[in-house]
Amino acid sequence: MKSHPDTSMGEIHYPPPVKPICAILFSESVSLDPVIERLESLLGRIDLKSDVYPFLFTDYYSTKMKLPLKKFFVSFGDLMERERLPEIKKRTNELEDEFSEEEKGKRLRLVNLDPGYIGRSKLVLASTKNFSHRIYLGGGIFAEVTLVYTKGNFLSNPWTFKDYRTELALFFFRRVRERYMAQLIHGRQDA
Numbered sequence: 001m002k003s004h005p006d007t008s009m010g011e012i013h014y015p016p017p018v019k020p021i022c023a024i025l026f027s028e029s030v031s032l033d034p035v036i037e038r039l040e041s042l043l044g045r046i047d048l049k050s051d052v053y054p055f056l057f058t059d060y061y062s063t064k065m066k067l068p069l070k071k072f073f074v075s076f077g078d079l080m081e082r083e084r085l086p087e088i089k090k091r092t093n094e095l096e097d098e099f100s101e102e103e104k105g106k107r108l109r110l111v112n113l114d115p116g117y118i119g120r121s122k123l124v125l126a127s128t129k130n131f132s133h134r135i136y137l138g139g140g141i142f143a144e145v146t147l148v149y150t151k152g153n154f155l156s157n158p159w160t161f162k163d164y165r166t167e168l169a170l171f172f173f174r175r176v177r178e179r180y181m182a183q184l185i186h187g188r189q190d191a
Contacts, residue, residue, distance in 0.1 A: 017079035018117035018124075019180035020044075021173075022092070024074065025055055027066040030110035035099055039113070042091055044078030048179065050172035057162040066101070066108045073169065075176040079183060080117070082124075086141035088115045089126035116146070118176050120184075123147040123154060123164075133159050149177060 020043045026032060040046060055061075055069040092113035100109045116125035125146045127134060134142035146164055147154040154173050156165045163169060 015082065015119070016184060017081055018119045019176055019183070020076045020078070020080050020088070020115065020117050021123070021176060022074050022076075022116070023071060023114040023125075025061065025065070025069055025071045025112040025114070027108075027110045028068050028070060029066055030099060032111075035095065035111050035113075038095055039074070039092075040076075042088065043076040043080070043115075045076065046074045047077035048075045048172070048176055049073070051168055053163075053166075053168060055163070061112065064109060065112060066103065066110055071163065073172050075118070075179070079180075082117065082119075085115070085117065085124070085126050085143060086137045086139045089128070089141045090139065093128065116143075118173060118180055120177075120181070121149050123149075123173055131159070133157070147173065 022039060022043070024032070024035070024039075026035070036046065050073040052070050052072040055071040061069060092115050096109050096111055096113055099111045100107055102108075114125055114127075116123060118124075122145045124143050126137075127142045127144060128140060130136070130142055131144075134144045137143050144159065145157065146160050147156060147170075149155075154170050154177075
């Protein structure tokens, strides 16, 4: 009997939901309570929060935001489908616009919100900027794999932002992934 090459198509598999995260860069002059309230209405309640640290990694925001700046990371208890990332990025951009102020004829943001998610093998961030390492998701939004999880730790890529490489950030992201994996194992959509 003659053997035939395998002409079957690959099966489509849908990945499990992921754990939403957000990096919150903020001016010391802003009250974060309303920002947090709006983020929680979008993504569910915050279940983990990193330490707050002075943001001294780049001067990129020095003309775009009111200084001095601090930053921290949060994760949310409710898991989400990955397809929501473009919608979430658009909504966080609207929040950034809402929490801005006029100073000396220039519009300065008081918060910068970088949403993303943690899955089993990676941390993904959304962006409005296209680069060679980013994949277009639609609606003007791109995604990048910022960190890769392997052998018990997150590893950076050449394009990974400096503060995502710090032990503070990596420790936080490992904690988020542990919580996420527990949610998957126990079949829970919320923490």
